Amino acid sequence: MPSYITLHRETLERRHYVIDATLDTMFFNFWEGRFTHYIGLYHYDFCLVINGSVTTDHAFILPFKDFRDFFTHDYLDARHRWVGNIRLHDEVIVISANAVSKEKPAFEFHNAFHLLQDAPLPLPKGPDISELI
Secondary structure, three states, X not given: OOOHHHHOHHHHOOOOEEEEOOOOOOOEEEEHXXXXXXXXXXXXXXXXXXXXXXXXXXXXXXXXXXXXXXXXXXHOOOOOEEEEEEEOOOOXXXXXXXXXXXXXXXXXXXXXHHHOOOOOOOOOOOOOHHHOO
8 A cells, every 4th residue: 555645745745845765774865946946835834755665654744944954055965955864763864965964853753744734634643663664
């Protein structure tokens, strides 16, 4: 069965920046231009969604208003992307560029589907991260 994010991706992408990070490292990259698009539409009232599985509810729902100071211009790569991963053993989001990195705890955002504005109902209650490691 598809995950909630996979099942509702088309609807969710109208309001939220959704990316897949289905490798074991949960590698992702966010494009600066897409941030600008969503900021133009919703100011800071949207989420960055890192979807870790297409079959199981395993996603990090990051409210942009809480992460806008984390995704700073000094961490953009040459292609205007923020590149990083989520360390699953401690649920920390890491971004790096130009041989430097920074991290921020993300445990409270794992399967936080309730943070998704305008999301289709019913919202799932996802498994605990320890079930996925």
